[in-house]
Amino acid sequence: MNKILETILLLLILIITSSLSGNLLTPDYFHRDFCPQKAIHSIEIIALYDLGLFSDIPWGISLVGDSFWFTDVVSDPWEVCSLKQYNIPMDTLTGVIWDVSDVGYSRWIADMTYDSANGYIWCVSVGGTDFVYAIDPETGIIEDTLYDPDSNWTDISQRGIGYDPENDIFYIGGWNRNRIYKVKGKTWANDGEIIDSFPANNCAGIGWDRVTETIWFCENEEKNTIFQLHATTGAVLCSLEIEWCLPYSLAGLEIADDGTIWFVDMNQKIVYYISSPLRIEEIQTPHCISLSAYPNPFNSAVTISFDGVGAGSPVPIRAEIYDLAGRKISDAEPVEAGAGMVTKDNSTGSVSATASLTCGDLKFIWRPDPSLPSGVYLVRARFGQGGPSTGSGSVVSKRVVYLK
Numbered sequence: 001m002n003k004i005l006e007t008i009l010l011l012l013i014l015i016i017t018s019s020l021s022g023n024l025l026t027p028d029y030f031h032r033d034f035c036p037q038k039a040i041h042s043i044e045i046i047a048l049y050d051l052g053l054f055s056d057i058p059w060g061i062s063l064v065g066d067s068f069w070f071t072d073v074v075s076d077p078w079e080v081c082s083l084k085q086y087n088i089p090m091d092t093l094t095g096v097i098w099d100v101s102d103v104g105y106s107r108w109i110a111d112m113t114y115d116s117a118n119g120y121i122w123c124v125s126v127g128g129t130d131f132v133y134a135i136d137p138e139t140g141i142i143e144d145t146l147y148d149p150d151s152n153w154t155d156i157s158q159r160g161i162g163y164d165p166e167n168d169i170f171y172i173g174g175w176n177r178n179r180i181y182k183v184k185g186k187t188w189a190n191d192g193e194i195i196d197s198f199p200a201n202n203c204a205g206i207g208w209d210r211v212t213e214t215i216w217f218c219e220n221e222e223k224n225t226i227f228q229l230h231a232t233t234g235a236v237l238c239s240l241e242i243e244w245c246l247p248y249s250l251a252g253l254e255i256a257d258d259g260t261i262w263f264v265d266m267n268q269k270i271v272y273y274i275s276s277p278l279r280i281e282e283i284q285t286p287h288c289i290s291l292s293a294y295p296n297p298f299n300s301a302v303t304i305s306f307d308g309v310g311a312g313s314p315v316p317i318r319a320e321i322y323d324l325a326g327r328k329i330s331d332a333e334p335v336e337a338g339a340g341m342v343t344k345d346n347s348t349g350s351v352s353a354t355a356s357l358t359c360g361d362l363k364f365i366w367r368p369d370p371s372l373p374s375g376v377y378l379v380r381a382r383f384g385q386g387g388p389s390t391g392s393g394s395v396v397s398k399r400v401v402y403l404k
Ligand SMILES: [Ca+2]
Pocket: 061, 111, 112, 113, 160, 161, 162, 205, 206, 207, 252, 253, 254
């Protein structure tokens, strides 16, 4: 009798534990645990422009033809601000610089946006009238002004500005109110009036995306993030964590006509040009990727491993090492690819692995050349086809610390 009871008890325990472990090991549970509620999108840095030699505090950005214009605020005193033109293909300043210190009796100019119909750069003035001003980049002269007839968005300084030319609507906002105002442009009867407004925490820069007809803004926060908002409801559609920038770095932002994102890192004095997640989704690469490095800091070698959710089939992966100035140092070598394949591209010398990322079975290793100095390096994992030149594929990155 005792034996029968014992067996029944054992069977019950077995059934309970197996159902528990079954629950714990289902892919659904794994994915939820692994990929939190917040959507994480990977980011491809297409290019970066170092303004260190050309600026004190770069702030606003506006894209005009093959140039971008940026505002440069002199930190001491804060009353001096200039508007500078940077030639993108030549990768240097053009030499055209306008003094915009007294635009709107301001202390400085924050973000900007380009109005192609009139050829104006619209600028947010800070600390004076707090209006926005249209400057002709050919002459540096103020050609137009936009302000709120009800003084709702102009009673305090704003930071970001984006422009929808099809509907003549400005998106203006900042971190004093943590709001973005949807504002009537100059062809409307009551120009400057607010149509609507949306919450936008610590908003520093704003851009209008003509491709998806959505608003993008960057948050100047400890953890720098760029958000995409629905233009009618203000709902957050996606967020991009800019994890390689120092805390409180993001300033001006603009969206190019092809939907790519440009933003200013005011602390490192760099303009970044990154791909839009729209393209990433089009090519069906993993939508949630985790990259881990162990040990970190490391001395002789660091092992880099990946997990990804959303990769239905094996994808090619490369792990590259960059220094903080954006220079490529080397490739990391794949050491374990489970059921995947390791291939070498003889034309470029780069090594890549093709593996399914859902089982976390791929590892790379990096053994730095002994001549390399100690310091912080970036591991950049490139997923899918393409690279910076094509704008396709996607990248996640992680900082590792090399200590000799
Ligand atoms: Ca802008």
